[in-house]
Amino acid sequence: QTNASNLLNRLLSDGHRAYTRQISSSQGQLTAVFVGPLIDRPAAQQLLEQMRQDYQLSGLVVRYQIEAP
Numbered sequence: 001q002t003n004a005s006n007l008l009n010r011l012l013s014d015g016h017r018a019y020t021r022q023i024s025s026s027q028g029q030l031t032a033v034f035v036g037p038l039i040d041r042p043a044a045q046q047l048l049e050q051m052r053q054d055y056q057l058s059g060l061v062v063r064y065q066i067e068a069p
Contacts, residue, residue, distance in 0.1 A: 004031035
C-alpha cells in the first residue's frame with residue numbers, strides 16, 4: 001500500500017493521469033497502480049515503454065474498466 005501510494009504521488013506530480021485500485025491475487029489483496037486511460041493501444045504501448053525507461057517499472061497494457069460504485 002505504501003509503495004503504491006508513493007508511486008502514485010510521483011506519477012501525479014510528473015503530470016500523469018494515474019490512480020490505484022485494490023485487486024485480488026494469490027498473495028491476497030494488493031494495491032495496483034494504473035496510468036491512463038488512453039484511447040488507442042499503440043499510445044498505451046508507447047506510454048508503457050516510457051514508464052519502463054523513466055521509472056524502471058514493468059507493467060502491461062490492460063483494458064480500462066469502470067469501477068462499480
